[in-house]
Amino acid sequence: DTAAAWHTEAVIYQVYPRSFADSDGDGIGDLPGITARLDHLVELGVDAVWLSPFYPSPQADAGYDVADYRDVDPLFGTLADADAMIAQAHERDLRVIVDLVPNHTSSAHRWFIEALAAAPGSPQRARYIFRDGLGPDGAEPPNDWQSVFGGPAWTRVTEADGRPGQWYLHLFDTGQPDLNWDNPQVRDEFLDVLRFWLDRGVDGFRIDVAHGLIKQADLADWQEPQEILSGQQVDKPRPPMWDQDGVHEIYRDWRRVLDGYPGIRILVAEAWVEPVERLVRYVRSDEMHQAFNFEYLQAAWTAPAQYAVITRSLEATEAVGAPTTWVLSNHDVVRHASRLGLPVGSRRPNGIGIGDPQPDAALGLRRARAATLLMLALPGSAYLYQGEELGLPEHTTLPDEARQDPTWERSGHTQRGRDGCRVPIPWEADAPSYGFGPTDASWLPQPPSWAEYARDRQRGVPGSTYELYRTALRLRRAHGLGRGTLEWLSTGDEVVSFRNGSLTVLTNFGAAAVAAPTGEVVAASAPLDEGGLVPTDATVWVRS
Numbered sequence: 001d002t003a004a005a006w007h008t009e010a011v012i013y014q015v016y017p018r019s020f021a022d023s024d025g026d027g028i029g030d031l032p033g034i035t036a037r038l039d040h041l042v043e044l045g046v047d048a049v050w051l052s053p054f055y056p057s058p059q060a061d062a063g064y065d066v067a068d069y070r071d072v073d074p075l076f077g078t079l080a081d082a083d084a085m086i087a088q089a090h091e092r093d094l095r096v097i098v099d100l101v102p103n104h105t106s107s108a109h110r111w112f113i114e115a116l117a118a119a120p121g122s123p124q125r126a127r128y129i130f131r132d133g134l135g136p137d138g139a140e141p142p143n144d145w146q147s148v149f150g151g152p153a154w155t156r157v158t159e160a161d162g163r164p165g166q167w168y169l170h171l172f173d174t175g176q177p178d179l180n181w182d183n184p185q186v187r188d189e190f191l192d193v194l195r196f197w198l199d200r201g202v203d204g205f206r207i208d209v210a211h212g213l214i215k216q217a218d219l220a221d222w223q224e225p226q227e228i229l230s231g232q233q234v235d236k237p238r239p240p241m242w243d244q245d246g247v248h249e250i251y252r253d254w255r256r257v258l259d260g261y262p263g264i265r266i267l268v269a270e271a272w273v274e275p276v277e278r279l280v281r282y283v284r285s286d287e288m289h290q291a292f293n294f295e296y297l298q299a300a301w302t303a304p305a306q307y308a309v310i311t312r313s314l315e316a317t318e319a320v321g322a323p324t325t326w327v328l329s330n331h332d333v334v335r336h337a338s339r340l341g342l343p344v345g346s347r348r349p350n351g352i353g354i355g356d357p358q359p360d361a362a363l364g365l366r367r368a369r370a371a372t373l374l375m376l377a378l379p380g381s382a383y384l385y386q387g388e389e390l391g392l393p394e395h396t397t398l399p400d401e402a403r404q405d406p407t408w409e410r411s412g413h414t415q416r417g418r419d420g421c422r423v424p425i426p427w428e429a430d431a432p433s434y435g436f437g438p439t440d441a442s443w444l445p446q447p448p449s450w451a452e453y454a455r456d457r458q459r460g461v462p463g464s465t466y467e468l469y470r471t472a473l474r475l476r477r478a479h480g481l482g483r484g485t486l487e488w489l490s491t492g493d494e495v496v497s498f499r500n501g502s503l504t505v506l507t508n509f510g511a512a513a514v515a516a517p518t519g520e521v522v523a524a525s526a527p528l529d530e531g532g533l534v535p536t537d538a539t540v541w542v543r544s
């Protein structure tokens with residue numbers, strides 16, 4: 001029954017609420033804006049939306065610092081707006097996935113405010129990870145861990161008597177204190193939060209930093225540079241803050257809650273864990289339903305690398321009976337239309353660094369179109385990030401004073417951060433803020449090139465990126481590609497080619513054009529050369 005197993009082949013579209021559509025003209029997108037644009041998602045042809053956080057928050061990390069898990073930030077609307085958005089989505093057969101941030105709260109969460117006011121050793125402090133400092137006055141942090149955003153992962157607090165006191169752990173920003181998941185109160189609270197949103201009708205949760213909740217009990221020093229991808233090989237020691245075995249028990253508890261609701265409600269792990277054999281431990285049948293495939297996102301643009309990552313991903317997920325997932329972009333990484341236009345060796349996932357070369361925009365877009373057409377032909381579930389259907393590039397020339405991502409400050413301005421992939425979406429070329437909202441306001445400035453990418457400039461235009469996505473999604477559904485089986489035809493150095501059902505797919509990575517498979521070309525990421533040859537950096541779908 002495909003309806004029951006919807007997630008195994010779903011195309012899920014990530015909405016980044018502050019940048020999708022602004023209904024009230026304050027320059028920040030909101031829930032009524034999303035609801036008003038749901039028909040776009042229907043026209044595009046996706047199955048579900050995942051919304052990044054819209055909960056009350058000081059916005060120290062664009063909402064990934066949650067102050068109240070059961071409400072909506074006034075920036076984005078009200079709980080009634082959330083209910084209306086969910087209802088309107090369901091009316092259109094779109095499922096709704098919300099973001100859950102369990103590794104840390106905001107420092108403005110009631111629990112953390114209580115913890116600061118309470119004494120060392122109190123039950124209030126035991127919900128977080130407070131420790132005494134090292135050295136004579138406790139002036140040194142408890143260990144050498146670094147924040148993912150740069151700088152020490154510990155901040156010292158001032159006690160009630162006005163003296164410098166204990167330190168608290170934050171793997172991310174200072175405004176994101178890590179919760180203590182050994183505390184039963186923390187566990188109960190999140191079971192309740194799950195029920196709160198399930199009762200409101202959501203179809204699932206994307207679990208932020210799913211590999212970080214449990215820390216090695218001794219909080220041992222970690223000399224290696226802080227790596228996001230937490231383990232290079234299955235048998236190597238893992239960093240004491242990532243991918244600890246204890247996390248799995250938490251997700252088993254959550255799965256039991258979800259399974260108590262009608263239909264299939266899903267858990268999706270955001271876990272930067274390598275290799276894929278360790279990642280799939282999160283998607284065992286009694287844990288999460290899916291995990292983002294970041295190894296795929298990071299794979300090099302060569303035939304051997306793409307063949308390798310696709311086969312490894314399919315094999316590893318098949319072994320645990322979970323759907324394979326595919327993703328090329330999200331709100332944390334350089335948009336793939338730019339990433340694929342960077343010289344090999346300078347493709348950092350999170351932000352184009354100071355002094356890095358600028359991407360080749362034409363090359364990047366050409367490869368992005370080829371990559372997307374390859375991805376959407378694969379069996380499993382695929383994630384799209386808002387704006388990629390317009391071919392949006394990274395905004396690489398944001399003025400420094402406009403930057404909002406905490407990584408910019410925390411890294412001492414050595415990393416530009418992730419703002420460049422978060423710029424508000426252009427809907428109409430000739431409207432204020434390119435149709436993002438009713439006014440010119442936009443929380444990050446939109447570049448003038450946004451006019452040419454606007455949806456209304458591409459809609460109905462043959463060969464546009466928007467129409468390429470629509471065609472691919474329509475055919476993917478019509479041919480059941482998401483539940484198909486992949487049969488390799490060619491895995492050489494220049495070409496990757498396979499069959500999925502009645503379609504033959506070929507991507508040409510080589511410098512010379514190659515013959516297309518025989519049959520009717522139903523989709524192509526670039527026009528074919530004379531004689532029906534597939535040019536370099538292009539993908540074709542052929543019906544035979």
Ligand code: TEU
Nearest residue numbers: 061064148172208209228332333349350
């Ligand atoms: O990201 C988790 C995470 O590890 C990111 O910092 C990511 O690896 C990094 O941006 C490199 O690309 C999640 C959210 O997706 C991110 O937006 C949040 O900042 C982070 O958690 C903290 O909640």
